[in-house]
C-alpha cells in the first residue's frame with residue numbers, strides 16, 4: 184500500500200546531552216547529540232521518555248528549538264511547578280547523560296524554508312520555542328521571507344534566547360517586538376497583554392500570502408487567535424500550537 | 434532496552450490508565466487553528482453516503498432526536514486522560530437509523546476545515562455520539578461546541594470538534610492529523626499515537 188509506505192515508523196533513539204544552557208531562572212536549553220536523527224522541519228516536536236530505575240516511564244512532548252543542521256537537536260524546557268518530567272529535565276539532567284527521544288512529529292505547525300510569503304510569529308512564554316526554530320531555520324536558509332516575532336513575556340528576565348534574539352533582530356529580515364505583561368524594563372512604557380491595538384501596530388496586516396503561527400499556553404493562544412480572526416485574518420492562515428494542558432474556562 | 438534516568442522517580446497515578454497517559458482534572462484544548470464560533474442557528478449536520486445521498490439536520494431537528502447521558506474516560510494523544518467525563522448527546526446509531534450504506538470508512542468534517550478518518554464500525558453500536566453538553570453545560574466553542582463528535586474509545590483527536598458532517602466512503606483516506614504523522618486508527622490502549630505505532 185502506497186499510503187503506508189510513506190508513513191515511516193517512529194522509533195525511540197538515545198541521545199547524549201552535550202551542553203546545557205540556562206535561559207532563565209526556570210528554563211534551560213538542552214543540547215542533544217542524536218546520531219540517528221532523520222532531520223526535522225522548524226516547528227515540529229519530539230517526545231522525550233524518562234525511565235525510572237524500576238522501569239516506570241513517563242513521556243512528554245517538547246518542541247525542537249533548533250534548525251535542522253545535522254545530528255544536534257536543541258530543546259528548551261520551562262519548569263512547571265511539580266511537573267513530573269519538566270522538573271527532571273530542568274533540575275536533574277546533566278551534561279553527559281543519555282535521554283531517549285522519538286520524532287520528529289507534526290506536519291502542520293511547521294515552516295518550510297522554500298516558502299516565500301511573510302510569516303508572523305506570536306509566542307507566549309515557552310511558546311517561543313518552535314517559533315525560534317523557525318527563525319533559526321529562516322536565518323540558516325538565508326530566507327528573505329519577511330518575518331516578525333511578537334513575544335509576550337512577564338518581564339525582561341523571563342525572556343528565553345535573549346542573546347540570539349538580539350542578533351536576529353539586528354538583521355533586516357526579522358522584526359522583533361516584546362510585550363511585557365507584568366513589568367517592563369526602563370524605556371518600555373507599555374505593560375499589558377497583546378490586544379487588538381498592539382496587533383494592528385506591530386503585526387503584519389491580513390493578506391493572502393501571510394502565514395501566522397501562534398504558540399503558548401491555551402488561554403494565550405485562544406485570545407490571540409480570536410483577535411487575529413476579528414482583525415480579518417483568514418482562520419485557515421492562522422496555525423496554532425497549544426502547550427496546555429491547562430485549559431481556559433469552559 | 435531503554436535508558437534509565439538515574440534520579441528519576443516519577444509520579445505514579447495508581448489509576449488504570451492507557452500506557453503513557455497521566456491524569457488531569459483540567460480539560461485541555463488541542464486544535465490546529467483559531468476556534469470557530471458557530472451559532473446553533475447556523476449549525477447543520479449531515480451524513481453523506483458513498484452514493485451521494487444526504488441526510489441533514491439543523492439545530493432544531495437535531496435537538497428533537499432522543500439524547501443520551503454518556504459518562505466515559507477520555508484520552509488525549511498529548512498524554513492527558515480525564516476520567517468519568519460527563520456528556521449529553523445523540524447516539525450515531527440514532528443518526529444512522531435511516532442511512533443505507535455498504536461503506537466501511539468515514540471522514541468526519543468540521544467547521545474550520547478539520548477532518549479525521551474512522552472506520553464506520555467504530556461509530557456504531559453505542560460507541561459514538563454527537564455531543565452538545567459537557568458536565569451539564571452547553572459545550573463551549575473551544576471544546577468543539579455547539580456540537581462535537583465523541584468517540585471515547587479512541588484518542589481524542591478522533592472526536593472531531595465543531596463537527597458538521599460525516600462522509601461515507603469505500604476508500605480509507607487520511608484526515609488532518611493522520612496526514613501529519615499521527616496514527617490512522619488511534620487506539621489509546623495499544624498506544625497508537627503516531628503512524629506505524
Ligand SMILES: Cc1cc2nc3c(=O)[nH]c(=O)nc-3n(C[C@H](O)[C@H](O)[C@H](O)COP(=O)(O)OP(=O)(O)OC[C@H]3O[C@@H](n4cnc5c(N)ncnc54)[C@H](O)[C@@H]3O)c2cc1C
Pocket residue numbers: 228243244245246247259260261262263264265266267268269270309312313400424425426427428429455457459511
Ligand atoms: C506539541 C507540544 C509541544 C510542547 N513543547 C514544549 C516546549 O518546547 N517546552 C516546554 O517547556 N514545554 C513544552 N510542552 C509542554 C510539555 O509537553 C509538558 O506538558 C510540560 O513540560 C509539563 O510536563 P510535566 O511532566 O513537567 O508536568 P505535569 O506533571 O504533567 O503537570 C504538573 C502540573 O502542571 C500543570 N502543567 C503542565 N504543563 C503545563 C504548562 N505547559 N503550563 C502550565 N501548567 C502546566 C499541570 O496541569 C499539572 O497541574 C509541549 C507540549 C506539547 C503538546
